[in-house]
Structure formats: structure tokens, C-alpha cells
Amino acid sequence: VSNYIYGKEPLHKTVQRLSKFSYDGIEMQGKPEIYNLKKARKLFADHHLSVSSVGAIGLYRLDPSSAKEDARVRAIQYLKECVDFATHLEAPLVAVAATRSAKVEPERSAQAEWKFAVESIRAVGEYAEKAGVSLAVEPVNRYRTYLLNNVDQALKFIDEVGLNSVKIMLDCFHMNIEEPDPVDAVRKAGKQLIHMHVADSNRLSVGRGHLDFKAIVRALKEIGYDRYLTMEIHLRPDPFIPLSEEEADLYTEETIRLLRIYEKIC
Numbered sequence: 001v002s003n004y005i006y007g008k009e010p011l012h013k014t015v016q017r018l019s020k021f022s023y024d025g026i027e028m029q030g031k032p033e034i035y036n037l038k039k040a041r042k043l044f045a046d047h048h049l050s051v052s053s054v055g056a057i058g059l060y061r062l063d064p065s066s067a068k069e070d071a072r073v074r075a076i077q078y079l080k081e082c083v084d085f086a087t088h089l090e091a092p093l094v095a096v097a098a099t100r101s102a103k104v105e106p107e108r109s110a111q112a113e114w115k116f117a118v119e120s121i122r123a124v125g126e127y128a129e130k131a132g133v134s135l136a137v138e139p140v141n142r143y144r145t146y147l148l149n150n151v152d153q154a155l156k157f158i159d160e161v162g163l164n165s166v167k168i169m170l171d172c173f174h175m176n177i178e179e180p181d182p183v184d185a186v187r188k189a190g191k192q193l194i195h196m197h198v199a200d201s202n203r204l205s206v207g208r209g210h211l212d213f214k215a216i217v218r219a220l221k222e223i224g225y226d227r228y229l230t231m232e233i234h235l236r237p238d239p240f241i242p243l244s245e246e247e248a249d250l251y252t253e254e255t256i257r258l259l260r261i262y263e264k265i266c
């Protein structure tokens with residue numbers, strides 16, 4: 001679970017919920033400054049919860065693709081802090097976007113911004129490689145970004161970055177909007193796929209939309225995917241309006257229950 005979906009809920013409450021529903025991992029929002037590392041680590045250890053990833057949600061403000069150098073420097077600095085945060089939490093990867101979220105058209109030329117994004121992510125990737133952390137670049141749907149929307153673009157992007165530490169992730173909700181066939185997108189991603197965000201077609205919990213999760217799970221097995229499926233559901237257009245406690249319990253339980261069944265039968 002990406003923990004930012006629970007808003008400002010204290011971490012111990014989130015961890016208790018995930019533990020109650022037998023989650024294996026937690027994706028920590030990329031806000032290192034708000035957590036006490038020592039307490040967080042103890043909390044995870046006590047509940048046998050691993051940190052699957054750090055989600056660089058600060059990219060709502062910061063833009064690695066900006067034509068302005070100082071803006072890129074700030075974005076790179078932030079992403080390096082997320083890499084450090086991942087190191088401290090023993091998380092294998094940081095989930096990143098190539099550009100600022102909600103940037104639906106380029107400020108300068110799209111080509112130039114693509115190039116800047118490649119350079120920024122490469123700079124962070126080199127830093128991450130030394131730390132033994134990977135970056136998972138996420139394609140995001142057209143209503144949130146113009147730059148990198150689908151698996152083909154994501155594969156091209158990491159190819160241009162050209163580092164072993166920089167791979168891709170997919171998000172079922174975005175795939176449902178952008179990919180001709182989400183199952184095929186998983187197959188295309190193949191060995192480059194190191195992380196997944198899971199929500200149904202309407203971004204509710206698994207089973208509440210029309211995505212064929214059985215086929216997606218089968219495709220993940222086909223490509224030998226053995227990493228996390230991270231629940232990232234939003235009930236409302238604004239992702240930062242948190243779930244109520246009842247909603248949080250309901251959707252958190254539902255998603256893992258169905259995924260465990262599909263994992264078994266597919």
C-alpha cells in the first residue's frame with residue numbers, strides 16, 4: 001500500500017491496518033522530513049512489514065523535466081533525498097515520474113523536456129546505483145502528464161537513460177486509460193518491470209472496476225514477476241483527500257483478499 005492514501009494518519013495506525021490484513025509491504029511516501037526513522041524502522045520490524053518502495057510524491061511540485069536548470073536541480077536533489085530515505089528503510093526502489101505531476105502540456109518544447117527528464121533521471125540513477133537502490137519510472141495517464149504515458153515510452157525512456165539502476169513500473173489504473181491492452185503492456189515490460197501500482201479501472205479497490213486482474217496476474221507470472229503489487233487507490237479526483245477510516249479498512253482488505261485469490265488460481 002502507498003501510505004499517502006491514508007492522508008495524515010499516524011504511521012502506527014497504518015501499520016496496524018496493513019498488519020491486520022496481512023500485507024507484506026508498505027510504500028512510504030517520499031516525505032523523509034516527516035518521519036522519525038528509528039521509530040519507523042522499529043514499527044515495521046515489530047509488524048514484520050517490509051518497505052517495498054518509496055513513492056516520490058514530491059513530484060507534484062518538483063519537475064525533473066523543467067527547462068529551467070534551477071528547477072531541475074531542486075527535483076534531482078529531492079529525488080536523491082528519496083534514495084537516501086529508501087536506503088535507511090532498506091527499500092529496494094524509489095517510484096518516480098519523469099516530470100511534474102499535473103503538467104499536461106510542455107512549458108517549452110516537448111522534445112527538450114524529454115531530454116531534460118532523461119538527464120535528470122540519469123543523474124539520480126547514478127546516485128541510486130551507488131546506494132544499491134533502483135528507480136522505477138512510472139508511465140502516467142494523459143490527464144496527469146503529457147510526457148510519458150505508456151509502456152512503449154517508458155521503455156524508450158529507460159533505454160535512453162541507459163543505467164541498470166533505472167527500470168520501469170506500471171500502474172493498472174493508468175494502463176487502463178493508455179494501453180491498448182494492459183495484459184500486453186505487462187508482457188512488453190517483461191524483465192524491465194520492477195514495481196506495480198494496483199487499482200481497478202476506476203481507481204477503486206481491486207474488483208470494483210472492469211480490469212481483468214486474473215489476466216494481469218497470469219501475465220505477471222509469465223514474465224516471472226516476483227515483486228510487490230502495491231495498492232494505490234483513490235476514491236476522489238484529488239488524491240490527497242484521504243480515505244475515511246471505514247473506507248480505508250474496506251478497500252485495503254478487499255484488495256489483498258482478491259489479489260491473494262488470483263495469485264493462487266491463476
Ligand SMILES: [Mn+2]
Binds near residue numbers: 138171197232
Ligand atoms: Mn501510481
